[in-house]
Amino acid sequence: MLKVSGLVSGYGQSEVIHGIDLSVGQGEIVAIMGRNGMGKTSLFKTLMGILPTTHGQVRVADTDLTKLDSFQRVRAGIAYVPQGRMIFPTLTVEENIRTGLRHNAMRAPIPAEIYALFPVLFDMRKRRGGDLSGGQQQQLAIARALVTEPRVLMLDEPTEGIQPSIIKDIARALLEIRQMKNLAIVVSEQVLSFTMQIADRLIVIDRGRFVHEDLRANVDEQTINRYLSV
Ligand SMILES: Nc1ncnc2c1ncn2[C@@H]1O[C@H](COP(=O)(O)OP(=O)(O)OP(=O)(O)O)[C@@H](O)[C@H]1O
Numbered sequence: 068m069l070k071v072s073g074l075v076s077g078y079g080q081s082e083v084i085h086g087i088d089l090s091v092g093q094g095e096i097v098a099i100m101g102r103n104g105m106g107k108t109s110l111f112k113t114l115m116g117i118l119p120t121t122h123g124q125v126r127v128a129d130t131d132l133t134k135l136d137s138f139q140r141v142r143a144g145i146a147y148v149p150q151g152r153m154i155f156p157t158l159t160v161e162e163n164i165r166t167g168l169r170h171n172a173m174r175a176p177i178p179a180e181i182y183a184l185f186p187v188l189f190d191m192r193k194r195r196g197g198d199l200s201g202g203q204q205q206q207l208a209i210a211r212a213l214v215t216e217p218r219v220l221m222l223d224e225p226t227e228g229i230q231p232s233i234i235k236d237i238a239r240a241l242l243e244i245r246q247m248k249n250l251a252i253v254v255s256e257q258v259l260s261f262t263m264q265i266a267d268r269l270i271v272i273d274r275g276r277f278v279h280e281d282l283r284a285n286v287d288e289q290t291i292n293r294y295l296s297v
Pocket of ligand 1: 078081083101102103104105106107108109110150
């Protein structure tokens, strides 16, 4: 579903993603693990067209996204939950979700499956986004991405700053989303216990390169922890 080949990008003259290849199938969850500054956010920003691609290609299903703007990439089926959530603090929960809706965004009802996945968002639907807890904002950001009807969902460090009970809810929701929608999901993380709950495959990124990869069943947690703690 997602196919990335030879991806190179960076900030001006400074190259930070040095030739990444990644394929994620429909219904597959892949975790990209790495410490701060290893390139997780830069990789996602490049895939979304926020950071320009220097070399390489990004495809979703049959569409080549490489030359498309971010909004066209979203239309082609790729959605992004950024680090720090980036919800709109002064809009209500419902209005935040509406910003992701494809058609008739001002009036169309919020799809029932969204509130089924995240009941707390239904309870809070008239509250301002900025009044939600970090965990609730994370669920809101996932909801907003989901209503764009993606085929590929990317989440940048979704557990950052979130309490353990809510992390469990987010893991459960992602597994449910995969089950319901058969999406390809890519999640970047530093928390191995979370990715071991959800990912089919774990990849380690180190200074802009993939340096290690394992199916979850074969993961040697010590090896991955070594990369995460150096
Ligand atoms: N705006 C920027 N301008 C220049 N270099 C940047 C910029 N943002 C990030 N970088 C550099 O790109 C590299 C990768 O950073 P990136 O934020 O992608 O890492 P990360 O793995 O997402 O880390 P974190 O978990 O801290 O977000 C780092 O060396 C960082 O210093």
